[in-house]
Amino acid sequence: MRSYICIFALLIVLAPTVHAKQFEVENCESSAMGDINWAVDFIDKNIEEMLSQASFIPSKYGDDIRKKWPTSTLKCSTKKKCDGDVLGYHRGGNKINLCWDEIRDQSTTRCDLVGIIMHEKAHAANVPIEKKHNDANEYAYVRGIDLVYRFDDVVERICLAPPVTSATGGSIVESGGTARLALGEHCSTNTQCSSNNCGAGGVCVCNDSNDCGSDSRCKKRIGKNYCVPTGGDFGDYCEKNSDCSRGKCEKKSCVCDKDNDCTTLLGDTHFRCAKPGLGFGKNFCQATSVSNGGTCQRDSDCDSDKCKKDKCEAKK
Numbered sequence: 001m002r003s004y005i006c007i008f009a010l011l012i013v014l015a016p017t018v019h020a021k022q023f024e025v026e027n028c029e030s031s032a033m034g035d036i037n038w039a040v041d042f043i044d045k046n047i048e049e050m051l052s053q054a055s056f057i058p059s060k061y062g063d064d065i066r067k068k069w070p071t072s073t074l075k076c077s078t079k080k081k082c083d084g085d086v087l088g089y090h091r092g093g094n095k096i097n098l099c100w101d102e103i104r105d106q107s108t109t110r111c112d113l114v115g116i117i118m119h120e121k122a123h124a125a126n127v128p129i130e131k132k133h134n135d136a137n138e139y140a141y142v143r144g145i146d147l148v149y150r151f152d153d154v155v156e157r158i159c160l161a162p163p164v165t166s167a168t169g170g171s172i173v174e175s176g177g178t179a180r181l182a183l184g185e186h187c188s189t190n191t192q193c194s195s196n197n198c199g200a201g202g203v204c205v206c207n208d209s210n211d212c213g214s215d216s217r218c219k220k221r222i223g224k225n226y227c228v229p230t231g232g233d234f235g236d237y238c239e240k241n242s243d244c245s246r247g248k249c250e251k252k253s254c255v256c257d258k259d260n261d262c263t264t265l266l267g268d269t270h271f272r273c274a275k276p277g278l279g280f281g282k283n284f285c286q287a288t289s290v291s292n293g294g295t296c297q298r299d300s301d302c303d304s305d306k307c308k309k310d311k312c313e314a315k316k
Contacts, residue, residue: 023073036074051065057122062125068121072095072121077099079097098116116152131282138295185203192204215229216230230243233254238253246264262285271285293312
């Protein structure tokens with residue numbers, strides 16, 4: 001009975017929005033609904049600005065976030081997966097699980113909640129993540145290079161200081177005065193788009209790299225071209241080595257190639273460029289002065305010079 005009451009309450013509050021009949025909330029106490037409604041309404045009004053400022057996310061993933069958001073389901077969860085510092089998680093599909101007891105107990109702000117929701121929505125859109133994404137508390141540098149964490153930061157920054165005017169604008173006006181549609185806007189003919197390219201699904205897509213700006217290039221896909229950031233740093237999406245400012249492109253992400261790549265990025269010599277175990281995953285920066293209990297690959301990564309089962313431990 002509770003879930004029906006919660007869903008009904010959300011639909012009443014969100015009735016003026018365009019997707020009120022599609023968006024759902026499950027298993028949330030009535031005391032949570034005011035905060036959830038506020039967060040959803042804020043995202044409705046600012047999702048274009050969020051994606052515009054998160055230009056490091058390739059447009060194909062941004063388009064997926066934009067497309068899937070109106071049909072999302074938010075579920076308040078009390079499952080064991082919520083134990084510890086986990087405030088939300090995604091297990092596939094278009095459902096976002098919120099660990100509401102943990103969110104409440106940690107005095108989370110409404111802007112934090114907006115960040116949690118969009119963090120998990122990025123996962124739902126398959127935005128690439130760093131190898132150490134789930135160990136970000138242990139590896140602080142991950143939050144600075146992981147695309148999902150960076151998106152989370154953009155979202156919370158916008159929430160804390162909403163823009164007076166949107167940077168996205170919605171249309172481009174040519175010198176002749178004719179308004180033309182920007183990339184990502186819906187179209188029916190090529191001439192409606194500033195790029196002169198109305199792609200599959202009736203959306204304006206890039207025609208060449210000039211349409212993407214100075215820091216991106218146009219990745220060609222039949223009917224589904226999209227802009228890929230170039231000159232990226234660690235964690236940024238890439239298609240080839242030249243898309244990265246340092247290191248190399250590995251499995252669609254800029255990663256380190258040699259030890260001094262990590263030194264340059266982190267400003268610390270106590271890191272090396274590590275290869276993933278058994279050849280799976282991507283290169284990453286591994287700390288080389290790790291205290292007991294920390295993650296390691298080999299003995300020299302540990303202060304104790306003893307790495308056992310990927311954890312540093314004291315010598316007996």
